[in-house]
Amino acid sequence: MNPLELLEKEYxxxxxxxxxxTDYIVNNPMTVIRFSLTQIAKEARTSNTAVIRLCQKxxxxxxxxxxxxxxxxxxxxxxxxxxEGGKEFENSVTAIVSQYVRYLNxxxxxxxxxxxxxxxxxxxxxxxxxxxGNNRTGFSASQLSYRLFRIGxxxxxxxxxxxxxxxxxxxxxxxxxxxFSISASKLYKDVIQRMKKNGATVVLFTxxxxxxxxxxxxxxxxLPQISYNKKMGFLDDQAIFFVFIEVLISEAAKLLNLTxxxxxxxx
Numbered sequence: 001m002n003p004l005e006l007l008e009k010e011y012x013x014x015x016x017x018x019x020x021x022t023d024y025i026v027n028n029p030m031t032v033i034r035f036s037l038t039q040i041a042k043e044a045r046t047s048n049t050a051v052i053r054l055c056q057k058x059x060x061x062x063x064x065x066x067x068x069x070x071x072x073x074x075x076x077x078x079x080x081x082x083x084e085g086g087k088e089f090e091n092s093v094t095a096i097v098s099q100y101v102r103y104l105n106x107x108x109x110x111x112x113x114x115x116x117x118x119x120x121x122x123x124x125x126x127x128x129x130x131x132x133g134n135n136r137t138g139f140s141a142s143q144l145s146y147r148l149f150r151i152g153x154x155x156x157x158x159x160x161x162x163x164x165x166x167x168x169x170x171x172x173x174x175x176x177x178x179x180f181s182i183s184a185s186k187l188y189k190d191v192i193q194r195m196k197k198n199g200a201t202v203v204l205f206t207x208x209x210x211x212x213x214x215x216x217x218x219x220x221x222x223l224p225q226i227s228y229n230k231k232m233g234f235l236d237d238q239a240i241f242f243v244f245i246e247v248l249i250s251e252a253a254k255l256l257n258l259t260x261x262x263x264x265x266x267x
Contacts, residue, residue: 003070004029006058018054021046027183029227030236031136033071037063043135099235103226104243110224111247119203119219120251123153126176126201130156130167134187137180140205140241144178147249151258164191173199182225182237184211192216205244207237 001009007022014022024044025032032040040063041048048063055066123129131148133141138159145157158164168191171177177195179188184206192213195202204217207225214220223244226235 002073003058003066004073010058014054014057017046017050018057020044021051021054023183027227028136029070033067096235099226100239103224103240106224107240107244112221113251115219115221116248117251119221120248120255122176122201122203122219123148123178123248123252124255126174128156128171128175129154129178130158130171130176131178131180132157132164132167132188132191133159133180134161134185136236136238137182137241139238140180140245141178143242144180144245144248147245148252151249151253151256153252153256161187164188167191168194168198171195171198171200175200177202179204180241181205182207182227184208184213188213205241207240 004026007026011019011022021044024040028043031043035043037048037051041051044051052063055061055063058066060066060069131141131145133139141157141159145155148155156167158167167177177191177200179191179202181188181204184204188204192202192204193216196216201219202217203219203221204211204213205221205223206213207223209222211220221244223240225237226240227237
């Protein structure tokens with residue numbers, strides 16, 4: 001059985017601590033494959049022993065065997081079992097592209113362009129702006145920062161938790177904080193509350209539609225989570241964020257009366 005399916009099946013029988021670890025693994029399968037036991041324990045806010053104990057409870061000898069099984073399942077789900085050579089590659093490309101197109105179409109259908117326009121307005125008008133992301137969403141935060149600089153919008157970027165704490169102390173009225181978090185992580189609770197207390201505007205880009213932060217943020221944008229459907233394979237959510245970023249950049253460029261041109265290389 002797929003390790004993620006096994007986790008979901010055993011979920012009701014797990015302790016609250018084990019369920020918390022399971023939630024992290026299910027929401028971040030590719031991270032679990034890439035990271036070490038110590039890194040996973042740190043990200044899941046638990047101990048090495050607790051992670052190992054969960055793996056053993058599922059029938060694995062330890063974390064290494066669980067990680068290998070997860071990696072093998074990811075490879076199997078991504079490439080499928082039909083055909084060989086070029087035909088298999090062609091089938092994989094078609095399947096993966098189709099899956100992303102499906103979720104991008106869902107994003108387009110659910111997009112609130114009025115809200116996106118208001119966020120673009122905040123981005124173009126605010127005196128100071130910081131973009132935050134952690135772990136995988138750090139890539140999305142970096143992409144938005146880069147794309148904003150390309151249209152002349154200055155911004156600050158951080159993927160460091162300590163620096164995030166610094167920003168929540170100095171940002172105030174008129175300043176804007178943009179946060180990327182797939183699951184609306186508890187990591188940002190203090191940041192959001194302190195930013196709001198100081199009068200700053202907080203925008204959260206997430207894939208969790210039921211987070212308690214929804215009522216705290218000025219803007220809460222929930223995008224479809226492609227990695228949630230484990231039957232579709234281990235596809236990454238950052239692609240969804242990246243396309244959304246292009247939509248946001250397009251709206252900001254309109255407000256700035258810019259005509260975007262193809263990148264010609266660094267001068």
